[in-house]
Amino acid sequence: MTVQVALTIAGSDSGGGAGIQADLKTFQELGVFGTSALTAVTAQNTHGVHGVYPIQTDGVITQIRAVLDDFDVKACKTGMLFSADIITEVAALLKEYPPIPLVIDPVMIAKGGQSLLQQQAIQALKEHLLPLATIVTPNIPEAEVLTGMKIQTDEDIQQAATAFIKMGAKAVVMKGGHRSDVLDAKDYYADAEGQSFTVTAPWIQTKDTHGTGCTFAAALTSFLAKGCSLPDAVAEAKQFIQAAIENGLKIGSGHGPTNHWAYGQLKKEMH
Ligand SMILES: Nc1ncnc2c1ncn2[C@@H]1O[C@H](COP(=O)(O)OP(=O)(O)OP(=O)(O)O)[C@@H](O)[C@H]1O
Numbered sequence: 001m002t003v004q005v006a007l008t009i010a011g012s013d014s015g016g017g018a019g020i021q022a023d024l025k026t027f028q029e030l031g032v033f034g035t036s037a038l039t040a041v042t043a044q045n046t047h048g049v050h051g052v053y054p055i056q057t058d059g060v061i062t063q064i065r066a067v068l069d070d071f072d073v074k075a076c077k078t079g080m081l082f083s084a085d086i087i088t089e090v091a092a093l094l095k096e097y098p099p100i101p102l103v104i105d106p107v108m109i110a111k112g113g114q115s116l117l118q119q120q121a122i123q124a125l126k127e128h129l130l131p132l133a134t135i136v137t138p139n140i141p142e143a144e145v146l147t148g149m150k151i152q153t154d155e156d157i158q159q160a161a162t163a164f165i166k167m168g169a170k171a172v173v174m175k176g177g178h179r180s181d182v183l184d185a186k187d188y189y190a191d192a193e194g195q196s197f198t199v200t201a202p203w204i205q206t207k208d209t210h211g212t213g214c215t216f217a218a219a220l221t222s223f224l225a226k227g228c229s230l231p232d233a234v235a236e237a238k239q240f241i242q243a244a245i246e247n248g249l250k251i252g253s254g255h256g257p258t259n260h261w262a263y264g265q266l267k268k269e270m271h
Protein backbone atom coordinates (compact mmCIF):
# COMPACT_ATOMS: atom_id res chain seq x y z
CA MET A 1 0.00 0.00 0.00
CA THR A 2 1.45 3.35 -1.02
CA VAL A 3 0.29 6.30 1.04
CA GLN A 4 1.06 9.88 0.12
CA VAL A 5 2.20 12.31 2.80
CA ALA A 6 0.94 15.88 3.27
CA LEU A 7 2.16 18.56 5.68
CA THR A 8 0.09 21.28 7.32
CA ILE A 9 1.73 24.34 8.89
CA ALA A 10 -1.03 25.94 10.95
CA GLY A 11 -2.47 26.76 14.34
CA SER A 12 -4.14 24.37 16.75
CA ASP A 13 -7.89 24.83 17.39
CA SER A 14 -8.80 23.24 20.72
CA GLY A 15 -12.41 23.10 19.49
CA GLY A 16 -11.35 20.70 16.73
CA GLY A 17 -13.25 22.31 13.83
CA ALA A 18 -10.57 24.48 12.22
CA GLY A 19 -6.78 24.73 12.05
CA ILE A 20 -4.47 21.72 12.38
CA GLN A 21 -7.32 19.53 13.66
CA ALA A 22 -9.50 20.18 10.60
CA ASP A 23 -6.51 19.62 8.32
CA LEU A 24 -5.48 16.28 9.84
CA LYS A 25 -9.09 15.00 9.91
CA THR A 26 -9.45 15.92 6.25
CA PHE A 27 -6.13 14.32 5.26
CA GLN A 28 -7.09 11.14 7.10
CA GLU A 29 -10.53 11.01 5.46
CA LEU A 30 -8.98 11.36 2.03
CA GLY A 31 -6.42 8.59 2.61
CA VAL A 32 -3.41 10.89 2.92
CA PHE A 33 -0.91 10.56 5.78
CA GLY A 34 -1.00 13.85 7.68
CA THR A 35 2.02 15.51 9.27
CA SER A 36 1.96 18.88 11.00
CA ALA A 37 3.96 21.85 12.24
CA LEU A 38 2.16 23.99 14.82
CA THR A 39 2.56 27.78 14.63
CA ALA A 40 0.33 28.65 17.56
CA VAL A 41 -1.94 27.05 20.10
CA THR A 42 -5.36 28.67 20.29
CA ALA A 43 -7.95 28.19 22.99
CA GLN A 44 -11.18 28.03 20.96
CA ASN A 45 -14.66 26.65 21.05
CA THR A 46 -17.73 27.22 18.90
CA HIS A 47 -18.16 30.68 20.49
CA GLY A 48 -14.77 32.01 19.49
CA VAL A 49 -11.10 32.40 20.30
CA HIS A 50 -10.29 32.68 24.02
CA GLY A 51 -6.52 32.88 23.73
CA VAL A 52 -3.65 32.73 21.22
CA TYR A 53 -0.28 31.30 22.30
CA PRO A 54 2.30 31.47 19.49
CA ILE A 55 5.10 28.91 19.17
CA GLN A 56 8.66 30.31 18.97
CA THR A 57 9.76 30.65 15.35
CA ASP A 58 12.66 28.20 15.71
CA GLY A 59 10.21 25.66 17.14
CA VAL A 60 8.07 26.02 14.02
CA ILE A 61 11.08 25.70 11.73
CA THR A 62 12.46 22.66 13.57
CA GLN A 63 9.10 20.88 13.23
CA ILE A 64 9.02 21.51 9.47
CA ARG A 65 12.63 20.41 9.02
CA ALA A 66 11.99 17.23 11.01
CA VAL A 67 9.16 16.34 8.63
CA LEU A 68 10.79 17.39 5.36
CA ASP A 69 14.13 15.73 6.16
CA ASP A 70 12.46 12.36 6.65
CA PHE A 71 9.24 12.17 4.63
CA ASP A 72 8.60 12.47 0.91
CA VAL A 73 5.97 15.18 1.36
CA LYS A 74 3.78 15.40 -1.75
CA ALA A 75 1.87 18.59 -0.84
CA CYS A 76 2.03 21.23 1.86
CA LYS A 77 -0.60 23.62 3.23
CA THR A 78 -0.25 26.74 5.33
CA GLY A 79 -3.03 28.11 7.52
CA MET A 80 -2.71 30.40 10.55
CA LEU A 81 0.90 31.66 10.53
CA PHE A 82 0.41 34.45 13.06
CA SER A 83 3.58 36.58 12.73
CA ALA A 84 5.85 38.18 10.14
CA ASP A 85 8.77 36.34 11.67
CA ILE A 86 7.17 32.91 11.26
CA ILE A 87 6.11 33.73 7.68
CA THR A 88 9.55 34.99 6.64
CA GLU A 89 11.36 31.99 8.15
CA VAL A 90 8.87 29.43 6.77
CA ALA A 91 9.21 30.93 3.27
CA ALA A 92 13.03 30.86 3.49
CA LEU A 93 12.96 27.24 4.68
CA LEU A 94 10.60 26.05 1.95
CA LYS A 95 12.95 27.57 -0.64
CA GLU A 96 15.80 25.36 0.66
CA TYR A 97 13.94 22.16 -0.30
CA PRO A 98 12.91 20.94 -3.77
CA PRO A 99 9.55 22.61 -4.58
CA ILE A 100 6.48 20.89 -3.12
CA PRO A 101 2.95 21.86 -4.26
CA LEU A 102 2.03 24.57 -1.76
CA VAL A 103 -1.53 25.56 -0.83
CA ILE A 104 -1.66 28.88 1.02
CA ASP A 105 -4.83 29.60 2.99
CA PRO A 106 -4.15 33.19 4.06
CA VAL A 107 -5.92 32.91 7.41
CA MET A 108 -6.36 36.34 9.03
CA ILE A 109 -9.48 36.56 11.13
CA ALA A 110 -11.55 33.85 12.82
CA LYS A 111 -15.29 33.77 12.09
CA GLY A 112 -15.84 35.28 15.56
CA GLY A 113 -13.77 38.34 14.57
CA GLN A 114 -10.54 37.62 16.50
CA SER A 115 -7.25 38.21 14.70
CA LEU A 116 -5.15 35.15 13.83
CA LEU A 117 -2.51 37.13 11.92
CA GLN A 118 -0.64 40.15 13.24
CA GLN A 119 -1.05 43.35 11.19
CA GLN A 120 2.70 43.53 10.44
CA ALA A 121 2.58 40.02 8.99
CA ILE A 122 0.44 40.99 5.98
CA GLN A 123 3.35 42.51 4.07
CA ALA A 124 5.52 39.47 4.80
CA LEU A 125 2.78 37.19 3.48
CA LYS A 126 2.58 39.17 0.24
CA GLU A 127 6.31 39.53 -0.20
CA HIS A 128 7.70 36.17 0.89
CA LEU A 129 5.02 33.49 0.85
CA LEU A 130 2.54 34.30 -1.93
CA PRO A 131 5.23 34.04 -4.64
CA LEU A 132 5.78 30.40 -3.57
CA ALA A 133 2.08 29.46 -3.82
CA THR A 134 0.95 26.71 -6.14
CA ILE A 135 -2.50 27.97 -5.20
CA VAL A 136 -3.76 30.58 -2.73
CA THR A 137 -7.28 30.29 -1.30
CA PRO A 138 -8.45 33.68 0.04
CA ASN A 139 -11.98 34.44 1.16
CA ILE A 140 -13.31 37.83 0.05
CA PRO A 141 -12.18 39.84 3.12
CA GLU A 142 -8.69 38.30 2.94
CA ALA A 143 -8.50 39.02 -0.79
CA GLU A 144 -9.48 42.65 -0.11
CA VAL A 145 -6.67 43.07 2.42
CA LEU A 146 -4.05 41.37 0.25
CA THR A 147 -4.94 43.12 -3.02
CA GLY A 148 -6.07 46.46 -1.59
CA MET A 149 -9.22 46.19 -3.74
CA LYS A 150 -12.89 46.47 -2.76
CA ILE A 151 -14.49 43.22 -3.99
CA GLN A 152 -18.23 43.18 -4.63
CA THR A 153 -19.00 41.99 -8.13
CA ASP A 154 -17.95 39.03 -10.28
CA GLU A 155 -15.69 41.42 -12.23
CA ASP A 156 -14.02 42.51 -8.97
CA ILE A 157 -13.39 38.84 -8.14
CA GLN A 158 -11.78 38.23 -11.53
CA GLN A 159 -9.60 41.32 -11.17
CA ALA A 160 -8.53 40.33 -7.67
CA ALA A 161 -7.64 36.85 -8.96
CA THR A 162 -5.42 38.46 -11.59
CA ALA A 163 -3.77 40.55 -8.87
CA PHE A 164 -2.83 37.34 -6.98
CA ILE A 165 -1.28 35.87 -10.12
CA LYS A 166 0.69 39.12 -10.54
CA MET A 167 1.92 38.74 -6.92
CA GLY A 168 3.47 35.42 -7.99
CA ALA A 169 0.90 32.76 -7.07
CA LYS A 170 0.57 30.14 -9.83
CA ALA A 171 -3.17 29.86 -9.20
CA VAL A 172 -5.89 31.25 -6.98
CA VAL A 173 -9.32 30.15 -5.83
CA MET A 174 -11.41 33.02 -4.53
CA LYS A 175 -13.90 31.56 -2.05
CA GLY A 176 -17.37 33.01 -2.15
CA GLY A 177 -18.49 31.98 1.35
CA HIS A 178 -18.61 35.59 2.56
CA ARG A 179 -20.88 37.03 -0.15
CA SER A 180 -24.36 37.88 1.01
CA ASP A 181 -25.78 38.72 -2.43
CA VAL A 182 -25.72 35.25 -3.98
CA LEU A 183 -27.85 32.12 -3.84
CA ASP A 184 -24.97 29.80 -4.56
CA ALA A 185 -21.65 29.16 -2.84
CA LYS A 186 -19.55 30.12 -5.83
CA ASP A 187 -15.74 29.94 -5.91
CA TYR A 188 -13.67 31.35 -8.76
CA TYR A 189 -10.48 29.61 -9.98
CA ALA A 190 -7.83 31.25 -12.16
CA ASP A 191 -4.25 30.30 -12.96
CA ALA A 192 -1.14 31.74 -14.52
CA GLU A 193 -1.73 29.70 -17.70
CA GLY A 194 -4.91 31.66 -18.35
CA GLN A 195 -7.40 28.96 -17.35
CA SER A 196 -10.36 30.06 -15.25
CA PHE A 197 -13.68 28.58 -14.13
CA THR A 198 -16.26 28.76 -11.38
CA VAL A 199 -17.23 25.94 -9.01
CA THR A 200 -20.71 26.31 -7.63
CA ALA A 201 -22.81 24.50 -5.05
CA PRO A 202 -26.15 25.39 -3.45
CA TRP A 203 -25.84 27.79 -0.48
CA ILE A 204 -26.59 26.00 2.80
CA GLN A 205 -28.41 27.98 5.48
CA THR A 206 -26.49 27.06 8.63
CA LYS A 207 -24.49 28.66 11.41
CA ASP A 208 -22.16 25.64 11.55
CA THR A 209 -19.39 26.82 9.26
CA HIS A 210 -16.47 26.93 11.66
CA GLY A 211 -13.36 25.84 9.77
CA THR A 212 -14.85 25.75 6.27
CA GLY A 213 -11.82 27.50 4.78
CA CYS A 214 -9.30 25.22 6.53
CA THR A 215 -11.22 22.11 5.52
CA PHE A 216 -11.56 23.19 1.88
CA ALA A 217 -7.82 23.99 1.61
CA ALA A 218 -6.87 20.72 3.36
CA ALA A 219 -9.02 18.73 0.92
CA LEU A 220 -7.38 20.57 -1.98
CA THR A 221 -3.94 19.74 -0.50
CA SER A 222 -4.92 16.06 -0.16
CA PHE A 223 -6.01 15.79 -3.78
CA LEU A 224 -2.78 17.49 -4.94
CA ALA A 225 -0.78 15.05 -2.77
CA LYS A 226 -2.57 12.21 -4.56
CA GLY A 227 -1.49 13.63 -7.93
CA CYS A 228 -4.65 15.40 -9.14
CA SER A 229 -4.33 18.44 -11.40
CA LEU A 230 -5.13 21.81 -9.81
CA PRO A 231 -8.54 22.18 -11.50
CA ASP A 232 -9.54 18.62 -10.54
CA ALA A 233 -8.33 19.11 -6.97
CA VAL A 234 -10.39 22.33 -6.64
CA ALA A 235 -13.54 20.67 -8.02
CA GLU A 236 -13.18 17.65 -5.72
CA ALA A 237 -12.35 19.79 -2.66
CA LYS A 238 -15.57 21.70 -3.35
CA GLN A 239 -17.51 18.43 -3.12
CA PHE A 240 -15.74 17.61 0.15
CA ILE A 241 -16.63 20.93 1.80
CA GLN A 242 -20.19 20.90 0.45
CA ALA A 243 -20.83 17.47 1.99
CA ALA A 244 -19.15 18.58 5.23
CA ILE A 245 -21.37 21.69 5.56
CA GLU A 246 -24.55 19.96 4.39
CA ASN A 247 -24.26 17.19 7.00
CA GLY A 248 -23.45 19.35 10.04
CA LEU A 249 -22.81 17.62 13.37
CA LYS A 250 -24.55 20.08 15.71
CA ILE A 251 -21.60 20.09 18.10
CA GLY A 252 -21.29 22.99 20.57
CA SER A 253 -23.80 25.79 21.05
CA GLY A 254 -22.16 28.45 18.86
CA HIS A 255 -20.79 28.20 15.31
CA GLY A 256 -20.26 24.47 15.08
CA PRO A 257 -17.72 22.51 13.02
CA THR A 258 -18.37 20.81 9.70
CA ASN A 259 -18.62 17.05 9.20
CA HIS A 260 -15.32 15.66 7.97
CA TRP A 261 -16.81 12.16 7.52
CA ALA A 262 -19.60 13.19 5.16
CA TYR A 263 -17.74 13.11 1.82
CA GLY A 264 -16.41 9.59 2.52
CA GLN A 265 -19.88 8.37 3.53
CA LEU A 266 -21.42 9.82 0.36
CA LYS A 267 -18.77 8.17 -1.83
CA LYS A 268 -19.42 4.82 -0.08
CA GLU A 269 -23.17 5.11 -0.68
CA MET A 270 -22.54 5.80 -4.38
CA HIS A 271 -20.61 2.52 -4.78
N1 LIG B 1 -23.16 28.35 3.87
C1 LIG B 1 -22.43 27.77 2.91
N2 LIG B 1 -23.02 26.93 2.03
C2 LIG B 1 -22.31 26.31 1.08
N3 LIG B 1 -20.97 26.51 0.90
C3 LIG B 1 -20.34 27.34 1.74
C4 LIG B 1 -21.02 28.03 2.79
N4 LIG B 1 -20.11 28.79 3.47
C5 LIG B 1 -18.93 28.57 2.88
N5 LIG B 1 -19.05 27.73 1.82
C6 LIG B 1 -17.97 27.22 0.97
O1 LIG B 1 -16.95 26.77 1.85
C7 LIG B 1 -15.66 27.00 1.27
C8 LIG B 1 -14.86 27.88 2.23
O2 LIG B 1 -15.29 29.22 2.04
P1 LIG B 1 -15.31 30.37 3.11
O3 LIG B 1 -15.49 31.63 2.36
O4 LIG B 1 -16.27 30.03 4.18
O5 LIG B 1 -13.86 30.24 3.66
P2 LIG B 1 -13.23 30.98 4.87
O6 LIG B 1 -13.96 32.21 5.19
O7 LIG B 1 -11.77 31.07 4.59
O8 LIG B 1 -13.43 29.93 6.01
P3 LIG B 1 -12.91 30.07 7.49
O9 LIG B 1 -14.03 30.72 8.18
O10 LIG B 1 -12.70 28.67 7.92
O11 LIG B 1 -11.68 30.92 7.50
C9 LIG B 1 -15.93 27.62 -0.09
O12 LIG B 1 -15.98 26.61 -1.06
C10 LIG B 1 -17.31 28.28 0.09
O13 LIG B 1 -17.99 28.46 -1.12
Ligand SMILES: Cc1ncc(COP(=O)(O)O)c(N)n1
Pocket residue numbers: 010011012013018019020042044079080107109110111112116209210211212213214
Ligand atom coordinates in the same frame (compact mmCIF):
# COMPACT_ATOMS: atom_id res chain seq x y z
C1 LIG C 1 -6.23 27.73 14.42
C2 LIG C 1 -7.24 28.31 13.49
N1 LIG C 1 -6.97 28.38 12.17
C3 LIG C 1 -7.90 28.89 11.32
C4 LIG C 1 -9.11 29.34 11.77
C5 LIG C 1 -10.13 29.94 10.82
O1 LIG C 1 -11.37 29.30 10.87
P1 LIG C 1 -12.74 30.10 11.17
O2 LIG C 1 -12.68 31.38 10.38
O3 LIG C 1 -13.83 29.18 10.70
O4 LIG C 1 -12.79 30.39 12.64
C6 LIG C 1 -9.36 29.25 13.15
N2 LIG C 1 -10.50 29.67 13.70
N3 LIG C 1 -8.40 28.74 13.99
